[in-house]
Amino acid sequence: MEKENLKYITFKRLVKIFLLAIVIITSISFLSYREFFKHSVKNKAFEVAKVVEAGLTSHMKAGIMDKRGYFLQEIKTLNDIKSIKIDRAASVVKQFGKSTLENERNYISDKNLLTSKQPSFVWNDIDGKITATIPYLAIIHDDVNCLQCHHVRENDLLGAIEITMDIKQYQNLVIHYGYIFIAILILFALVVIFNLFGFIDNFIIKPLLRIIDDGKKAYKYKKEIDSEKYEVKEMEALAEKINDFTHMVISKEEALENKNKELAELNKEIEETLCETMFTMGEMEEIRSKDTKNHTKRVATLSALIAKEYGLSDEDVKMIKMTSPLHDIGKVGISDSVLLKPGKLTQDEYKIMKTHAELGYTVLKHSDRSIIKSAATIARYHHEKYDGTGYPAGLKGEEIPIFARIVAIVDVFDALLSKRVYKEKWNDNKTKEFIAFQRGKQFDPKLVDIILKNFDKYAKLVKEMSENK
Structure with missing residues (x-):
């Protein structure tokens, strides 16, 4: 039996409605x-x-x-x-x-x-x-x-x-035709309502609801819709399209799942490679002096621990661990005579040494990557002091980026507990007294409190990670 298509069914009914619509449109015009x-x-x-x-x-x-x-x-x-x-x-x-x-x-x-x-x-x-x-x-x-x-x-x-x-003459004209128009409008509305309600319900709403329900089941159980049960060609064709779409979606989901696994593995590999690269770059300066061996790793580890204790997000903790190793990258531009001098630096030599902050920033500032921008910020500002007496910009308090504030105190903490060409390592009590004395001066008071609260744990970590235990 040849099925009627939806266009033909709609056409037959709309011809009747259209004839009535001429009357109703005329009536509405008068109204x-x-x-x-x-x-x-x-x-x-x-x-x-x-x-x-x-x-x-x-x-x-x-x-x-x-x-x-x-x-x-x-x-x-x-x-x-x-x-x-x-x-x-x-x-x-x-x-x-x-x-x-x-x-x-x-x-x-x-x-x-x-x-x-x-x-x-x-x-x-x-x-x-x-x-x-x-x-x-x-x-x-x-x-x-x-x-x-x-x-x-x-x-x-x-x-x-x-x-x-x-306006009396216009009122009389409107009233005269108003009653006629209202009666026609009511009659027309009743005819349209009953006719369209039946048409929409039988040929649009119910079939669409069925096909939506069948489509959900087809996707859930991964089986096709039986398109033969629909009365009009368009619904039958729609069911077949849904079947094709369901097949495609399932196929794409499987492919996407595989790609996501591959992407996750690739991202992990990229992240690990990036971390290693950042550490390697940070250790470039260490190669010039064996006294600072593992300083980069210790700064990265301690910075992450203190950042977490400070209340930073997991993402920020991860970021500071990856970028803090480059805090002294600018020292590659400082001559050995100044960098490796065993004694106290002269005023001119100290001026040269201080340029490593801007040198590090200059090396890193051109990148738009957030990780490199973060490293550039740390390299530039990790010698700023909380009271505004630091360098190179003389920033004060929370004007200093939090990453730089954390690396600043970690850098000094590790340096005090380690042997350097210009000093012997300090004992725990002397280091603790110095850190406490610099509260609100050189260091962020909250960071000082964190260091003092966890001093034994952090000092032990420095010793364990140092080759000069």
Whole structure:
């Protein structure tokens, strides 16, 4: 049996609906006439107001304001206009005095205009009239400048034009056809509702709900929808498309799962390689002095522990562990005579040594990678002091990036407990006293508290990771 397609079924029913639609559209057009009429009346009121406003302006320019009563009387004779009143604002009355004309009032009758300055329309359907109150404001244009004659500011209210118009003939026409249109509309609505409800329910809603449910089951149990059970060709074709889509999705999911596994392994490998690369770069400076052996690893390990204790996120803890090894990368640019000098540096030598912070930043600053940018920040600011006496920028307190603050105290902590070319390693008590003394001076007070709280654990870690135990 040949099945009817959805287009043909829709066409047969819509032909009937279309014939009725011609009637209903005509009916709606008549019902819309009132709104059209109201719009037309409003436009006419605006046009009359513009004419009146232009006429008053012309009379003022010509110096014949005493003749404006004739002008207003002539405007009133226009078709459908019952009356025209000019309400004068207080500023106009104050400047020019009270008007004695019949068509003018020395006050604003619509009090809302004083604040809103917007036109208002009062429809009196019982008396068959409309009263439009349209404000006119002080304006400045190329050909009109109200401020030349009026002592006001631009857009101040000068007055209002009240126009009363007769609308009885239009009302009678609307009422006459209104009852007929309403009856036709109700009949048409009932026919459309019952016909469309049945059509939509039987040929769209129920089949779609079934096909959605079947599609979910097909995906869940990985089996095809039985497309033969749908009555129209479009639904049958849709079921087949869903089957094709389900096959494709399942295939893509399997491929994606495999790719995700490969990507996870690749990311892990890249991350491990990157960590090793960062450590290797950090150890470049250590190669020049065996006294700082494993300093890079100790700084990375301690920085991560303190960052976690400080309350930084897991991501930040991981980041500081990866980037802190490059804190002294700038020392590769310092000569051996200064870097490896066993005694105290001279003032000039110390100035040279301090340049390693900017040298390290210069090496790393050109990258847009977050990990390299973080390393550049640490390299530049890890010699800043909490009280603002550090270098190179003299930052103070929390102006110093937290990564740099952490590496600063870890770098000194490890240096004090380790042997260097210029000093012997300190004992635990001396190191602890120095760290405590620098609380709020060289170091962040919170970081000092963390070091002191975990001193034994951190000191033990330094000794275990050092080759000079």
